[in-house]
Amino acid sequence: MKRTKVKEVLQTPASGQEVLVKGWVRTKRGNKFVTFIAVNDGSTIHNIQVVADMTLFTDEALKEVTTGASVSVLGSLVQSQGKGQSVEIQARTIEVLGTADPETYPLQKKGHSLEFLREIAHLRPRTNTFGAVLRIRHAMAFAVHQYFNNKGFFYIHTPIITASDAEGAGEMFRVTTLDPVNPPKTETGEVDFSEDFFGKSTNLTVSGQLEGEVTAMALSEIYTFGPTFRAENSNTSRHLAEFWMIEPEMAFYELEDNMDLAEDFLKYLVRYALDNCMDDLQFLNDMYDKELLSRLNFVVENDFQRLTYTEAIDVLVGAKQKFEYKVEWGTDLQSEHERYLVEKHYKKPVILTNYPKDIKSFYMKLNDDGKTVRAMDVLFPGIGEIIGGSQREESYEKLVTRMREMGVPEKEMWWFLDTRRFGTVPHSGFGLGFERLLLFVTGMGNIRDVIPFPRFPKSAEF
Amino acid sequence: MKRTKVKEVLQTPASGQEVLVKGWVRTKRGNKFVTFIAVNDGSTIHNIQVVADMTLFTDEALKEVTTGASVSVLGSLVQSQGKGQSVEIQARTIEVLGTADPETYPLQKKGHSLEFLREIAHLRPRTNTFGAVLRIRHAMAFAVHQYFNNKGFFYIHTPIITASDAEGAGEMFRVTTLDPVNPPKTETGEVDFSEDFFGKSTNLTVSGQLEGEVTAMALSEIYTFGPTFRAENSNTSRHLAEFWMIEPEMAFYELEDNMDLAEDFLKYLVRYALDNCMDDLQFLNDMYDKELLSRLNFVVENDFQRLTYTEAIDVLVGAKQKFEYKVEWGTDLQSEHERYLVEKHYKKPVILTNYPKDIKSFYMKLNDDGKTVRAMDVLFPGIGEIIGGSQREESYEKLVTRMREMGVPEKEMWWFLDTRRFGTVPHSGFGLGFERLLLFVTGMGNIRDVIPFPRFPKSAEF
Numbered sequence: 001m002k003r004t005k006v007k008e009v010l011q012t013p014a015s016g017q018e019v020l021v022k023g024w025v026r027t028k029r030g031n032k033f034v035t036f037i038a039v040n041d042g043s044t045i046h047n048i049q050v051v052a053d054m055t056l057f058t059d060e061a062l063k064e065v066t067t068g069a070s071v072s073v074l075g076s077l078v079q080s081q082g083k084g085q086s087v088e089i090q091a092r093t094i095e096v097l098g099t100a101d102p103e104t105y106p107l108q109k110k111g112h113s114l115e116f117l118r119e120i121a122h123l124r125p126r127t128n129t130f131g132a133v134l135r136i137r138h139a140m141a142f143a144v145h146q147y148f149n150n151k152g153f154f155y156i157h158t159p160i161i162t163a164s165d166a167e168g169a170g171e172m173f174r175v176t177t178l179d180p181v182n183p184p185k186t187e188t189g190e191v192d193f194s195e196d197f198f199g200k201s202t203n204l205t206v207s208g209q210l211e212g213e214v215t216a217m218a219l220s221e222i223y224t225f226g227p228t229f230r231a232e233n234s235n236t237s238r239h240l241a242e243f244w245m246i247e248p249e250m251a252f253y254e255l256e257d258n259m260d261l262a263e264d265f266l267k268y269l270v271r272y273a274l275d276n277c278m279d280d281l282q283f284l285n286d287m288y289d290k291e292l293l294s295r296l297n298f299v300v301e302n303d304f305q306r307l308t309y310t311e312a313i314d315v316l317v318g319a320k321q322k323f324e325y326k327v328e329w330g331t332d333l334q335s336e337h338e339r340y341l342v343e344k345h346y347k348k349p350v351i352l353t354n355y356p357k358d359i360k361s362f363y364m365k366l367n368d369d370g371k372t373v374r375a376m377d378v379l380f381p382g383i384g385e386i387i388g389g390s391q392r393e394e395s396y397e398k399l400v401t402r403m404r405e406m407g408v409p410e411k412e413m414w415w416f417l418d419t420r421r422f423g424t425v426p427h428s429g430f431g432l433g434f435e436r437l438l439l440f441v442t443g444m445g446n447i448r449d450v451i452p453f454p455r456f457p458k459s460a461e462f
Numbered sequence: 463m464k465r466t467k468v469k470e471v472l473q474t475p476a477s478g479q480e481v482l483v484k485g486w487v488r489t490k491r492g493n494k495f496v497t498f499i500a501v502n503d504g505s506t507i508h509n510i511q512v513v514a515d516m517t518l519f520t521d522e523a524l525k526e527v528t529t530g531a532s533v534s535v536l537g538s539l540v541q542s543q544g545k546g547q548s549v550e551i552q553a554r555t556i557e558v559l560g561t562a563d564p565e566t567y568p569l570q571k572k573g574h575s576l577e578f579l580r581e582i583a584h585l586r587p588r589t590n591t592f593g594a595v596l597r598i599r600h601a602m603a604f605a606v607h608q609y610f611n612n613k614g615f616f617y618i619h620t621p622i623i624t625a626s627d628a629e630g631a632g633e634m635f636r637v638t639t640l641d642p643v644n645p646p647k648t649e650t651g652e653v654d655f656s657e658d659f660f661g662k663s664t665n666l667t668v669s670g671q672l673e674g675e676v677t678a679m680a681l682s683e684i685y686t687f688g689p690t691f692r693a694e695n696s697n698t699s700r701h702l703a704e705f706w707m708i709e710p711e712m713a714f715y716e717l718e719d720n721m722d723l724a725e726d727f728l729k730y731l732v733r734y735a736l737d738n739c740m741d742d743l744q745f746l747n748d749m750y751d752k753e754l755l756s757r758l759n760f761v762v763e764n765d766f767q768r769l770t771y772t773e774a775i776d777v778l779v780g781a782k783q784k785f786e787y788k789v790e791w792g793t794d795l796q797s798e799h800e801r802y803l804v805e806k807h808y809k810k811p812v813i814l815t816n817y818p819k820d821i822k823s824f825y826m827k828l829n830d831d832g833k834t835v836r837a838m839d840v841l842f843p844g845i846g847e848i849i850g851g852s853q854r855e856e857s858y859e860k861l862v863t864r865m866r867e868m869g870v871p872e873k874e875m876w877w878f879l880d881t882r883r884f885g886t887v888p889h890s891g892f893g894l895g896f897e898r899l900l901l902f903v904t905g906m907g908n909i910r911d912v913i914p915f916p917r918f919p920k921s922a923e924f
Contacts, residue, residue: 101884130680134616141619142611149604156914162922199922220485220504229622421562421563423532425484452618460625462676
């Protein structure tokens with residue numbers, strides 16, 4: 001007989017038909033007449049209740065049916081008498097596939113701290129919280145692909161190992177096959193990277209943007225969705241050494257088009273979660289963050305506030321609130337400033353544009369004022385910057401000038417510059433940190449809890 | 463006015479309506495009365511023909527309209543008089559957005575060798591061939607996600623940086639932030655990896671399988687789709703140092719279920735390509751491989767031949783063909799053997815099962831004969847092994863025994879072993895090399911031509 005997933009079983013009207021369910025025991029309770037076994041198979045946050053009539057089963061036969069054990073249950077699907085579920089299974093046979101010793105199995109009934117669960121990241125997908133987070137993570141990844149596929153964007157796999165540094169976005173991990181103890185050396189005592197696997201020093205990518213731009217100059221609209229890396233010694237709830245980024249790049253888009261896309265994209269993703277993950281969102285709302293659902297609905301229903309950096313500075317300077325960091329034209333905004341704009345002043349997502357060129361990357365298009373660039377940051381409640389992007393500088397001369405001013409190695413970037421030499425066009429793009437999105441959508445507080453196996457300083461476990 | 467993509471324009475019935483098209487010039491030809499400009503924007507392999515009436519345009523105005531230049535064309539969409547297209551644009555204005563100097567732009571009209579195009583991988587997406595390949599690559603990636611999403615599988619991002627080695631699948635790249643010249647050393651003169659970023663020696667992953675298995679033990683059916691790495695000095699048309707893998711892992715699947723899934727999955731992908739990428743496939747069929755389409759149809763229409771390794775050995779021993787490598791029970795099959803089975807003997811895709819345990823990985827389920835494991839390899843014409851998988855060993859004792867026999871470090875794998883200690887279940891999975899799939903679907907001969915920016919020994923350009 002074919003197994004039916006719990007999600008499907010729970011949606012099936014009960015008429016006494018036979019079903020085969022397989023999954024893991026969450027709880028067992030009962031009395032001498034009847035035993036109730038809650039079984040979960042990860043297809044949904046809800047368990048199916050298995051009812052064992054103790055005139056048919058012995059205590060001995062159910063001895064190994066303990067929390068964490070895997071079972072195969074054959075029985076008839078009937079309407080439930082109890083609260084909390086519409087259907088349940090009257091068991092005919094219960095087979096234990098794999099036991100879980102109650103003395104050693106770490107996930108007993110009681111709640112566990114998120115800190116403790118991080119230490120058993122290999123088992124935490126078996127909890128309600130991480131089941132919910134991982135199902136939402138899947139749904140959001142699928143929604144990303146569906147959104148772009150529907151719009152005629154092409155998914156491009158940009159390289160992970162790279163010899164170039166997109167934007168000096170941060171410290172990089174070196175990738176090497178040289179002998180760590182005695183690497184080959186040049187006459188001057190430097191490491192001889194010409195002997196390394198790729199014939200030069202290589203790193204893990206910090207962004208697929210440059211390769212994305214190059215491809216958009218042929219296919220018009222592309223996006224990347226891949227892992228990116230920062231070798232920064234940041235032990236915070238907002239940073240990972242390895243995380244996933246989504247980076248669309250679009251030929252023929254100006255800054256306004258870029259903002260429209262970013263807003264539409266974020267709303268699509270949040271709406272997709274509301275439409276497809278309500279059970280999991282409801283659980284997270286109830287357990288962790290009572291305002292999660294209302295915050296998600298708010299983003300879908302409201303236009304994002306658009307203003308320039310310069311206007312934002314005026315708002316902040318005029319604010320009654322005292323900030324730890326002083327606000328002044330030309331300085332980067334701190335988290336406290338971004339949150340003031342979003343949470344206190346406008347009370348909605350904000351898109352800030354036209355930042356001072358000195359605090360942004362070399363590839364951003366210079367405005368006619370010579371002082372600001374066509375950057376845009378999307379700021380979200382509780383998160384701060386969720387998207388960073390810009391119109392890109394399409395003029396070869398202006399780009400080279402900016403590279404020289406900012407010390408970006410021109411020679412290594414010949415291929416990137418070629419796009420401005422041959423058929424250059426106005427174009428734009430942005431980056432969305434996938435885990436930042438998930439923090440927003442799940443309401444979880446720590447970025448290590450929205451990725452299956454987090455990587456951070458001193459930790460590459462599992 | 464809003465830009466319309468060429469793909470959409472070509473599907474629009476011509477009634478003289480105004481359209482705005484933006485893209486790159488492929489060719490320009492004509493006479494003193496009329497100029498024809500073929501414009502491509504990457505949305506499709508087809509160009510839109512722009513017709514410039516030379517009573518409206520001067521030669522001077524069109525001087526910079528050269529191959530590779532980017533243009534914005536406003537005009538009316540009319541039925542085409544010429545062969546090869548149904549509609550064309552009667553230009554009202556033609557604006558050159560970015561020039562491409564004919565003296566230096568590398569992609570002139572004439573065909574280019576694939577070798578030459580590899581050296582300008584940043585520009586090759588502008589050719590018909592690589593436009594087609596990248597659009598098909600996108601379509602296949604989307605089809606992967608759609609297939610699994612429809613079936614209730616969850617997409618899991620397994621870690622890229624890892625301290626464990628899944629299967630000894632190959633040489634690994636080290637990931638480090640230690641000083642390359644003077645790394646910290648222990649008292650015995652070894653490199654002190656406790657000072658490295660993650661507090662231990664780490665590498666780029668060769669497979670997400672182990673983490674995938676762990677997650678399937680909670681969510682039932684999952685898949686990974688991410689980059690994997692091999693630091694092997696293989697300069698062949700079949701190997702990359704960085705490539706993408708799809709690895710589904712399913713709880714409660716036995717080998718037969720695994721084979722059913724693999725066959726259904728591959729057929730779905732090929733059918734998706736036939737249904738959604740026919741223009742690009744037709745081009746590749748005509749230009750590179752006249753049997754491409756018939757081969758794709760053949761895979762969709764025929765059941766795969768399933769047989770055991772032992773049966774295959776009998777077939778090969780009895781074959782009239784002379785092989786370079788001798789066939790003998792216990793040895794791994796060579797490419798020539800696989801191709802004989804697929805292309806000569808059965809003339810269809812083949813799934814081989816139950817290989818000798820000594821030539822397969824430690825995690826594969828041991829058969830009752832004690833000699834073979836429940837492995838499966840799917841063999842395709844022209845490609846050889848396109849999928850490798852197995853039912854996994856779910857017994858803790860048997861798994862530990864195999865690990866000891868094969869020298870797999872037990873202590874580091876505590877978390878993997880935990881899945882067999884707590885609620886273990888029969889489960890299976892497989893790996894599909896995404897670029898191998900693309901070789902098959904596109905008919906391209908070199909794996910460096912089915913990934914945007916290939917990584918191989920001595921090359922990490924772009």
